[in-house]
Amino acid sequence: MTKSTKTLHGAIALAGISALALTACTGPSGGGGTSTGSAGGGAITYGTTDKVVTLDPAGSYDGGSFMVMNQIYPFLLNYAPGTADAAPDIAESASFTSPTEFTVKLKPGLKFANGHTLDSSDVVFSFNRVMSINDPNGPASLLANMEKIEATDPDTVVFTLKAGNDQVFPGVLASNPGPIVDEEVFPADKIMDDDAIVAAKPFAGQYTIDSYKKNELVNFKPNPDYQGLLGEAANDGATLKHYADPNNLKLDVQQGNIDVAGRILTATDVADLESDSNVKVHKGPGGELRYMVFNFDTMPFGAKTPEADPAKALAVRQAIAHLVDRDVIASQVFKNTYTPVYSYVPKEFEGATEPLKSLYGDGSGKPSLEKAKQVLTDAGITSVVDVKLQYTDRYGTSAADEYALVKEQLEKSGLFTVDLKSTEWTTYTKERRRCLPRLPARLVPGLLRRRQLPHAVLHPRQLPGQPLREPGRDRRRQQAAGHHRQGRTERAAWPGPGSHRQGPLHPAPAPGCPGDGRRN
Amino acid sequence: MTTLIDAPPGDTGGILPAARKSSGGGLGQYILVRFLLIFPTIFILVTMVFFLMRITGDPITAAMGGRLPADQLQERIEAAGYDRPILVQYFEYLGQLATGNFGRTLTDNRAVVEMLTTYGSATLELSLNALVVALLVGIPLGMLAAHRRDKAPDAVLRVFAILCYATPVFFAGMLLKLTFSVWLGWLPVAGRAKTSSELALTSLEAPTGIYWLDALRSGNMAAFADVLAHAVLPAVALGLLTAGIFLRLVRTNVIGTLGRDYIEAGRSRGISEYRLVTKHAYKPALIPIITVMGLQIAVMLGGAVLTEKTFEWKGLGFQLANYLTARDFVAVQGIVVLLAIIVALTNFIVDIIAALIDPRVRY
Numbered sequence: 049m050t051k052s053t054k055t056l057h058g059a060i061a062l063a064g065i066s067a068l069a070l071t072a073c074t075g076p077s078g079g080g081g082t083s084t085g086s087a088g089g090g091a092i093t094y095g096t097t098d099k100v101v102t103l104d105p106a107g108s109y110d111g112g113s114f115m116v117m118n119q120i121y122p123f124l125l126n127y128a129p130g131t132a133d134a135a136p137d138i139a140e141s142a143s144f145t146s147p148t149e150f151t152v153k154l155k156p157g158l159k160f161a162n163g164h165t166l167d168s169s170d171v172v173f174s175f176n177r178v179m180s181i182n183d184p185n186g187p188a189s190l191l192a193n194m195e196k197i198e199a200t201d202p203d204t205v206v207f208t209l210k211a212g213n214d215q216v217f218p219g220v221l222a223s224n225p226g227p228i229v230d231e232e233v234f235p236a237d238k239i240m241d242d243d244a245i246v247a248a249k250p251f252a253g254q255y256t257i258d259s260y261k262k263n264e265l266v267n268f269k270p271n272p273d274y275q276g277l278l279g280e281a282a283n284d285g286a287t288l289k290h291y292a293d294p295n296n297l298k299l300d301v302q303q304g305n306i307d308v309a310g311r312i313l314t315a316t317d318v319a320d321l322e323s324d325s326n327v328k329v330h331k332g333p334g335g336e337l338r339y340m341v342f343n344f345d346t347m348p349f350g351a352k353t354p355e356a357d358p359a360k361a362l363a364v365r366q367a368i369a370h371l372v373d374r375d376v377i378a379s380q381v382f383k384n385t386y387t388p389v390y391s392y393v394p395k396e397f398e399g400a401t402e403p404l405k406s407l408y409g410d411g412s413g414k415p416s417l418e419k420a421k422q423v424l425t426d427a428g429i430t431s432v433v434d435v436k437l438q439y440t441d442r443y444g445t446s447a448a449d450e451y452a453l454v455k456e457q458l459e460k461s462g463l464f465t466v467d468l469k470s471t472e473w474t475t476y477t478k479e480r481r482r483c484l485p486r487l488p489a490r491l492v493p494g495l496l497r498r499r500q501l502p503h504a505v506l507h508p509r510q511l512p513g514q515p516l517r518e519p520g521r522d523r524r525r526q527q528a529a530g531h532h533r534q535g536r537t538e539r540a541a542w543p544g545p546g547s548h549r550q551g552p553l554h555p556a557p558a559p560g561c562p563g564d565g566r567r568n
Numbered sequence: 569m570t571t572l573i574d575a576p577p578g579d580t581g582g583i584l585p586a587a588r589k590s591s592g593g594g595l596g597q598y599i600l601v602r603f604l605l606i607f608p609t610i611f612i613l614v615t616m617v618f619f620l621m622r623i624t625g626d627p628i629t630a631a632m633g634g635r636l637p638a639d640q641l642q643e644r645i646e647a648a649g650y651d652r653p654i655l656v657q658y659f660e661y662l663g664q665l666a667t668g669n670f671g672r673t674l675t676d677n678r679a680v681v682e683m684l685t686t687y688g689s690a691t692l693e694l695s696l697n698a699l700v701v702a703l704l705v706g707i708p709l710g711m712l713a714a715h716r717r718d719k720a721p722d723a724v725l726r727v728f729a730i731l732c733y734a735t736p737v738f739f740a741g742m743l744l745k746l747t748f749s750v751w752l753g754w755l756p757v758a759g760r761a762k763t764s765s766e767l768a769l770t771s772l773e774a775p776t777g778i779y780w781l782d783a784l785r786s787g788n789m790a791a792f793a794d795v796l797a798h799a800v801l802p803a804v805a806l807g808l809l810t811a812g813i814f815l816r817l818v819r820t821n822v823i824g825t826l827g828r829d830y831i832e833a834g835r836s837r838g839i840s841e842y843r844l845v846t847k848h849a850y851k852p853a854l855i856p857i858i859t860v861m862g863l864q865i866a867v868m869l870g871g872a873v874l875t876e877k878t879f880e881w882k883g884l885g886f887q888l889a890n891y892l893t894a895r896d897f898v899a900v901q902g903i904v905v906l907l908a909i910i911v912a913l914t915n916f917i918v919d920i921i922a923a924l925i926d927p928r929v930r931y
Binding site: 259262305 | 644676677678679686750757766767770879880890
């Protein structure tokens with residue numbers, strides 16, 4: 049199929065977690081794809097800038113790795129297409145049998161693609177292995193509430209929890225530590241090499257890996273033995289192609305070399321692609337938030353500054369909150385792929401409200417210079433306040449434009465001068481770790497929210513030609529947020545010595561604190 | 569180890585007699601000396617790489633310093649032996665290198681040797697392609713510039729040569745991509761092959777990793793054409809860097825050769841100027857090209873980092889950039905050491921070829 053004859057040439061995910069949901073609108077690959085299709089729906093080629101850290105579930109806690117794992121490993125619980133609740137995948141049943149016991153019964157006759165039997169022993173091995181290896185890149189922190197796991201018979205396992213009534217736990221089982229691995233293949237005490245994993249075929253998910261070149265090309269074939277929640281694959285396979293440069297990703301989907309592009313395209317690219325008749329761009333609401341955070345010690349009038357004054361420090365934060373024009377940032381920098389948000393919880397979530405909208409700015413979401421001046425004057429601040437604003441481009445190249453605009457907005461008020469700096473990600477995380485042993489409070493909570501497609505709205509399996517799934521990652525983020533992590537956020541901070549006050553929604557940061565590379 | 573001949577061929581300038589006196593040996597001794605010099609060269613390079621990498625601290629802290637609590641970090645540092653005296657680590661590292669053990673990458677837990685072999689072939693392919701472009705562009709245009717000395721074509725070509733080697737390779741790459749991929753749509757944007765071709769080539773038994781070679785071996789001409797199409801822009805971007813140097817070198821040497829007595833003799837016998845240039849003058853002028861080629865391999869490998877990154881050409885340069893970003897110094901160390909070895913070996917080979925062609929270099 050050539051570019052000119054393709055009606056829906058490709059679907060573009062907005063740099064998002066639900067990228068795979070957007071593959072639905074594509075048909076079999078064209079020139080560059082793996083057009084080896086047959087009656088099953090053909091094969092599809094998906095391009096991404098995500099990277100795989102490792103295929104070993106004990107050694108990764110990142111989107112790129114998990115997306116591949118989701119195709120090849122079975123889970124006790126998973127997300128059915130179009131739903132937001134974790135449901136039994138290879139489990140026959142899974143429920144709390146007491147406040148601190150979660151019992152899972154496996155379906156009978158399960159096996160891995162290499163012929164090995166999949167039973168409760170493998171399940172126990174998988175979770176214990178994640179905990180015992182406790183890799184710094186791994187998801188062991190998600191199992192913090194798991195005291196132990198036991199196999200009561202070949203088909204049944206019982207999780208004993210430290211704290212009872214953990215309603216997040218089913219979601220944890222469907223998330224990063226959840227893949228069930230073959231105990232006859234994986235070593236119990238160390239991470240296994242990707243190529244060795246592929247060679248041993250310890251797969252029991254919807255797909256198996258046919259060929260694998262790490263962070264280059266992964267070819268998936270449907271697994272005929274999969275008995276899980278997601279059912280039989282609706283196609284003949286899929287190819288995952290990794291890109292380093294979003295520009296190449298964008299150009300390749302435009303030229304028909306891949307069918308679907310996702311994670312991560314810039315807002316400018318998305319806007320450009322929207323004008324391309326050969327490409328279909330899907331948008332939807334999402335749960336990603338971008339924040340600015342403050343170091344309470346080193347910020348103006350902070351606790352460890354010579355002019356320490358908590359009331360003045362509060363006034364500075366409030367004044368900035370009054371001045372930031374979220375609408376302008378969303379439209380100018382993010383081309384409306386983000387929307388202003390006035391809450392810690394995106395409004396799409398049930399029960400979410402926008403308490404901050406009336407609290408800051410003019411009360412309707414626009415900035416208010418008068419209120420900013422007033423709050424500073426009331427606190428006794430009469431001179432221009434110098435602030436140091438620091439960002440990292442880890443979360444997209446738009447960060448530079450975003451914070452340049454914040455600087456402009458603050459300085460335009462005449463109330464602030466801003467020293468804007470960027471920091472390379474690794475240095476940023478080191479400084480953050482060094483400087484922020486506890487999480488900082490937020491001043492401008494929920495600055496912007498990414499518009500994204502939730503899985504519940506469009507799940508790939510609801511649409512033809514869809515080979516891959518990335519179930520519930522968005523939901524997991526939200527469900528897990530109060531438990532272990534904050535989703536993908538952008539923050540500005542003042543690295544410096546000292547501790548910081550903790551934000552209202554944040555738990556202890558390490559490991560699993562917001563902004564930690566593993567989480568993103 | 570590379571001997572660069574700047575003087576026009578035939579102009580010994582009084583050096584040769586002295587060289588002949590001091591040589592005291594033939595080609596065999598020359599090769600032996602050059603071969604033995606490889607080892608201290610590599611040793612020095614390896615030592616430099618090792619200690620430079622340690623300037624910023626141990627590799628574990630560099631790669632994971634921001635993501636681990638201090639106690640766990642220390643645990644890993646101790647487990648890896650990075651808490652020991654630097655000299656102990658250094659000698660252990662030398663011992664490992666001697667046995668071909670480059671360790672495992674910190675960020676993706678791969679054997680460095682496996683990573684080097686996987687991606688080395690891609691870089692080799694790109695370098696070979698670029699070298700072909702450099703030779704095809706640099707030599708003929710250099711001869712043309714010499715032939716049309718101080719005329720308009722010469723002036724244009726000299727400017728072109730300067731542009732070639734003065735333009736950053738990533739910028740040239742982006743311009744080429746913009747022109748031939750985005751605007752004209754003639755050539756692929758990035759990558760080494762289409763997905764279907766890559767799948768076909770990687771499924772071969774014992775692939776070399778050099779795609780065009782694998783495509784030829786398998787008789788898959790569609791894949792071969794596809795691979796060549798993907799190779800054009802990266803090869804041109806990287807090749808032009810060296811082509812500019814070749815062009816100027818050939819021009820200078822051909823001009824020098826054209827003034828020699830034997831050319832004058834040929835001219836007086838009525839041999840055409842075209843024939844004089846293409847048959848009689850260019851051969852001696854090519855000797856410096858061979859010697860410079862050795863140096864250019866190092867330039868090309870450096871340029872390959874940027875070229876591979878620009879064109880998503882997943883070779884050693886591409887990986888080097890990624891590992892540097894991730895501060896995976898074990899991987900970086902492995903790649904840099906391999907590149908150093910390649911450069912040292914290439915220079916050795918070039919020296920041998922130069923000595924075979926021109927006995928005067930065996931001084």
